[in-house]
Amino acid sequence: PTLIWKVVSKKPGKQAVEVSYRTDGLRWDADYTAILDDAKSSSVDLSAWATVTNDTGVEFKDAELDLVTGVLDNVQPQPAYAGAYVPPTIKVEPSTFTVPRPVTISPGGTVQVELMPARANVGSRRVVVYETTADASASYQTYMNYDCYSYNQPASTGAHGELDLEVDAPSKGAVLPEGNVRIFKRKGDGLELLGEDALKVNAETGQARLRLGSDDTVTGERRQLECKYDDRARTLREKFEITVENKSKDAAEVILKEYMYRWVNWKMDAEDITGSKAANQTQEYRVKLGGNSKKTFTYTVLYSW
Secondary structure, three states: OOOOOOOOOOOOOOOOOOOOOOOOOEEEEEEEEEEEOOOOOOOEEEEEEEEEEEOOOOOEEEEOOEEEOOOOOOOOOOOOOOOOOOOOOOOOOOOEEEOOOOEEEOOOOEEEEEEEEEEEEEOEEEEEEEEOOOOOHHHOOOOOOOOOOOOOOOOOOOOEEEEEEEEOOOOOOOOOOOEEEEEEEEEOOEEEEEEEEEEEEOOOOOOEEEEEEEEOOEEEEEEEEEEEEEOOOOEEEEEEEEEEEEOOOOOEEEEEEEEOOOOOOEEEEEEOOOOEEEEOOEEEEEEEEOOOEEEEEEEEEEEEO
16 A cells, blocks of 8 residues: 655654554453462462464564553444444543563564563452343343343342452553463462463453352342333433342452443442442442341442433
């Protein structure tokens, strides 16, 4: 491709010009290594790498590289047919990771770079993550679900708990990208692989979680208290009651994941406990429970379209 530039300048003479442009064919993925002192310890050493793939057909030699998370393309998707509904673009605040040294990527090649400096004894804590229902949001991103009677699945379908290790963000305001993580445990002078899973990140708080295993000490229930659909105002207001119970004799910190699956445009209308928007259609609530105790709270979500 050839570009012909027409430049207008109020200052005569030779000048330096910086040109930037968008290109397809570049992508990157994050990979993590987490090392635990032992199976019961909350101390973790964390390192992160990014694998950059160049399918542009052009070599980038000694290039300055910034890795950016989030959605960069704000172009509206084209409808499948005339008159089809096009959902609004979901805005995601990006985080930027600057690679400290120049990088050369050959055409069709890959290069692995450090996403962040390796950190020892990262601040972390054990939490139980509980989902009262399965996530159905993928089915309702192109049209609204306004059927108030199809709100939930039985508790036996999709409800489950898992034991996670929650890791603090590397710096204030930074959000680690989700990626693959290998979890090791120190054993003598060597390492023992405990497992491999996806690193899950709360987009609002920046806290990342490593899955350590399943949990059956915490149970929960989600009950619909109210659902009002207003076709004229183009809104749906829904209220839920959440009950979470710790059946263990030990105290537990529980994170409840609630899915706002009906539509992509939503906001909290009322909350007994202030939650955080962990993902586009996910709200998380943090509850501390003593041994053999339970807690009940409510929240109201307002959908609009």
